[in-house]
Amino acid sequence: MSSRMSFFGPGHGACPGCGLTIATRNVLEALEGKCFVANSTGCLEIVSSQYDRSAWGVPYIHSLFENAGAVAAGIDLALKALKRKDEGKVVVFAGDGATADIGIGPLSGMFDRNHDVIYICLDNEAYQNTGNQQSGLTPPGSNTTTTPVGKLLPGKLGKKKDMVSIAVAHGVPYVATASVAFHADIRRKVKKAAEIEGAKYIQIHTPCVTGWGIDGKQTIESARLAYETALYPIVEYENGELIRVRKIKERKPVEEYLKIQRRFRHLFTHPRGKEVIEILQKIADENAARFNLDI
Amino acid sequence: MRKVVRGFYSIAYSVKLCRPNVIAAYPITPQTEIVENLASMYANGELGECEYVTAESEFGAASILVGASAAGARTFTATCSQGLILMSEVLINAAGMRLPIVLVNTNRALSAPLSIWNDHQDSMILRDAGLMQIHVESNQEAHDMVPVAFKVAENHKVMLPFMINMDGYKLTHAYEPIDLLDQETIDEFLPSYDPPVYMTTKNPLTFGSYAPPQYYAEFRVVMQNAMDRARKELENAYKEWAEITGRDWGGHVVAENVEDAELVAIAMGSLTGMVRDVVSELRTQGKKVGLLKIRTLRPFPIEEVRKALKNAEKILVFERAVSFGHEGPVGMEVKSACFGLTPEFYSFAVGLGGRDIPREEIVKIIGNVYEGKVEQGFHFGTVKPFEEVIV
Ligand SMILES: Cc1ncc(C[n+]2csc(CCOP(=O)(O)OP(=O)(O)O)c2C)c(N)n1
Numbered sequence: 001m002s003s004r005m006s007f008f009g010p011g012h013g014a015c016p017g018c019g020l021t022i023a024t025r026n027v028l029e030a031l032e033g034k035c036f037v038a039n040s041t042g043c044l045e046i047v048s049s050q051y052d053r054s055a056w057g058v059p060y061i062h063s064l065f066e067n068a069g070a071v072a073a074g075i076d077l078a079l080k081a082l083k084r085k086d087e088g089k090v091v092v093f094a095g096d097g098a099t100a101d102i103g104i105g106p107l108s109g110m111f112d113r114n115h116d117v118i119y120i121c122l123d124n125e126a127y128q129n130t131g132n133q134q135s136g137l138t139p140p141g142s143n144t145t146t147t148p149v150g151k152l153l154p155g156k157l158g159k160k161k162d163m164v165s166i167a168v169a170h171g172v173p174y175v176a177t178a179s180v181a182f183h184a185d186i187r188r189k190v191k192k193a194a195e196i197e198g199a200k201y202i203q204i205h206t207p208c209v210t211g212w213g214i215d216g217k218q219t220i221e222s223a224r225l226a227y228e229t230a231l232y233p234i235v236e237y238e239n240g241e242l243i244r245v246r247k248i249k250e251r252k253p254v255e256e257y258l259k260i261q262r263r264f265r266h267l268f269t270h271p272r273g274k275e276v277i278e279i280l281q282k283i284a285d286e287n288a289a290r291f292n293l294d295i
Numbered sequence: 296m297r298k299v300v301r302g303f304y305s306i307a308y309s310v311k312l313c314r315p316n317v318i319a320a321y322p323i324t325p326q327t328e329i330v331e332n333l334a335s336m337y338a339n340g341e342l343g344e345c346e347y348v349t350a351e352s353e354f355g356a357a358s359i360l361v362g363a364s365a366a367g368a369r370t371f372t373a374t375c376s377q378g379l380i381l382m383s384e385v386l387i388n389a390a391g392m393r394l395p396i397v398l399v400n401t402n403r404a405l406s407a408p409l410s411i412w413n414d415h416q417d418s419m420i421l422r423d424a425g426l427m428q429i430h431v432e433s434n435q436e437a438h439d440m441v442p443v444a445f446k447v448a449e450n451h452k453v454m455l456p457f458m459i460n461m462d463g464y465k466l467t468h469a470y471e472p473i474d475l476l477d478q479e480t481i482d483e484f485l486p487s488y489d490p491p492v493y494m495t496t497k498n499p500l501t502f503g504s505y506a507p508p509q510y511y512a513e514f515r516v517v518m519q520n521a522m523d524r525a526r527k528e529l530e531n532a533y534k535e536w537a538e539i540t541g542r543d544w545g546g547h548v549v550a551e552n553v554e555d556a557e558l559v560a561i562a563m564g565s566l567t568g569m570v571r572d573v574v575s576e577l578r579t580q581g582k583k584v585g586l587l588k589i590r591t592l593r594p595f596p597i598e599e600v601r602k603a604l605k606n607a608e609k610i611l612v613f614e615r616a617v618s619f620g621h622e623g624p625v626g627m628e629v630k631s632a633c634f635g636l637t638p639e640f641y642s643f644a645v646g647l648g649g650r651d652i653p654r655e656e657i658v659k660i661i662g663n664v665y666e667g668k669v670e671q672g673f674h675f676g677t678v679k680p681f682e683e684v685i686v
């Protein structure tokens with residue numbers, strides 16, 4: 001049995017090509033399975049923790065949708081009090097909805113108290129477990145069941161919440177984004193986070209085959225295009241300082257990313273589609289300027 | 296060591312002696328002083344191998360304890376009212392995961408309207424949550440029940456959260472001479488926490504799994520079984536406590552003068568003292584009245600309640616909460632224990648939102664029921680004349 005088999009899977013029930021499982025495996029491998037996992041309610045939890053067929057080869061707890069940050073803080077405190085810190089790192093796996101919306105209070109508390117926890121936000125940009133409803137991390141223009149495309153509306157209006165800045169503003173020692181398009185980068189960041197004492201936040205872009213309307217084989221391609229268009233900047237902060245970004249060689253127009261996904265397809269036909277594409281391009285341009293992404 | 300202390304201190308001191316590993320809390324009146332006292336003990340290095348944190352909310356505090364308890368720590372928190380309700384999603388979850396978290400609820404009314412004063416509406420709403428629940432009458436009883444709570448919650452035959460209810464202000468802020476326990480007594484009574492399973496990399500297990508219909512029901516059956524076993528285990532712990540300390544608080548219920556009583560008055564918590572007093576006085580006047588103090592609300596001591604009420608012609612429950620659209624919750628419980636018996640039934644909701652409960656009111660209610668001057672069923676205690684605006 002390979003190590004990958006023993007930390008996570010076999011036996012999870014995720015859709016073929018799901019970004020969550022790729023990210024999760026990479027995180028667990030980087031930690032060599034020496035960790036305690038707190039997971040929020042969501043796709044990862046549902047596909048991996050069914051009674052009698054858990055896919056987890058590490059100690060795992062799922063409590064509620066919105067409290068994984070606090071549950072992890074509790075594990076950290078228990079390990080401290082019981083002098084068992086050397087057993088492993090405490091890791092959260094939480095969806096974008098659990099992180100940026102309903103669980104942001106407990107997450108903020110965990111950051112604020114600076115618990116020794118690696119918080120992984122698995123960002124598939126909507127509530128996917130419940131069938132693709134919008135979250136704070138859903139990008140503008142996205143067609144979700146709660147921001148549906150209609151005669152008037154072109155999908156979600158508003159912005160993708162800037163969770164990275166929110167994390168940085170808490171003064172936690174390490175904050176990064178990553179993408180399932182770059183496995184080695186995920187692993188490096190997790191290893192680095194594991195070396196740092198205190199709260200760490202890593203937000204990983206994890207395409208959802210079903211919600212985004214892509215083919216199971218397009219997971220990596222769509223994640224890569226998000227990076228190549230600068231819609232998903234890959235950045236790294238230590239002690240509040242931006243220390244590293246993943247530069248983009250030839251930045252692509254956002255349409256290249258949008259056109260392969262069903263959730264954005266209406267933007268090419270809807271009366272307000274052009275306007276939204278312009279907004280998205282503006283966001284990408286601003287990201288590129290803010291993080292100096294273009295080579 | 297006998298000392299005059301306030302209720303909140305009697306709790307904090309007892310919690311300290313129980314050697315908790317993780318305390319997470321959030322302030323809310325009139326509970327705040329419990330966690331303030333624990334925070335000060337922590338700041339002075341008096342809590343031993345314990346981590347104390349102020350969470351960002353009661354929801355966060357309870358969630359922290361879920362993680363800590365699952366990782367093998369002995370855990371404590373205190374709250375009430377809005378805080379308890381905010382914790383409720385987590386506490387229900389903790390019960391399902393069989394985590395023996397101990398909490399003290401300093402009973403307080405629920406908003407709206409906002410009230411910081413005492414009644415039992417908060418804990419009653421968690422009646423079906425899967426927590427063991429007891430009500431205490433005095434601060435000594437509160438002090439004594441903390442180690443009992445840990446012992447029974449952590450008992451492998453039980454493994455459920457335990458909530459001690461003590462009346463906000465009436466007990467928490469009252470000064471009483473308390474026989475403060477000593478460490479030796481507690482160490483003898485309460486072994487260190489030895490979880491049957493816990494989160495460890497040495498034996499990686501999954502906690503809080505998802506159960507499709509083919510599994511879910513069995514998890515709920517075992518919770519009910521655990522509650523059933525808790526009846527015996529809690530009773531044993533009450534007895535052992537009496538043997539070790541010489542203070543016998545009785546079993547799940549305390550029945551006084553019920554054998555020949557025509558009327559049995561039922562109370563919980565700090566009101567019990569006054570009802571007892573009135574009942575004794577009526578006895579000296581030759582009136583056949585008795586008292587039933589209910590200590591354990593969950594698991595509900597159905598046998599003991601039925602036994603105590605089997606001869607009663609009239610049952611009178613003093614309620615501190617209301618199930619809107621029905622009646623008082625304790626009355627509902629008591630009636631279920633009396634199924635098949637045919638006493639007359641009366642209940643009065645008194646002291647809602649901290650409304651003063653004058654002794655004369657208790658005298659009047661008991662007297663009127665005894666003399667057949669009141670209709671059967673649910674009533675409110677004295678309220679002022681008022682006009683309803685929304686009708
Ligand atoms: C308090 C509460 N509200 C709503 C839900 C329903 N619910 C479960 S998972 C979920 C969405 C999860 O979204 P996200 O965190 O982004 O994870 P994903 O499934 O997308 O990976 C929702 C709305 C719940 N379980 N609990």
Ligand code: SF4
Nearest residue numbers: 014015018043208209
């Ligand atoms: S719905 Fe999306 S996130 Fe959920 S398992 Fe399928 S691909 Fe993964």
Ligand SMILES: [Mg+2]
Nearest residue numbers: 095096126128
């Ligand atoms: Mg999501």
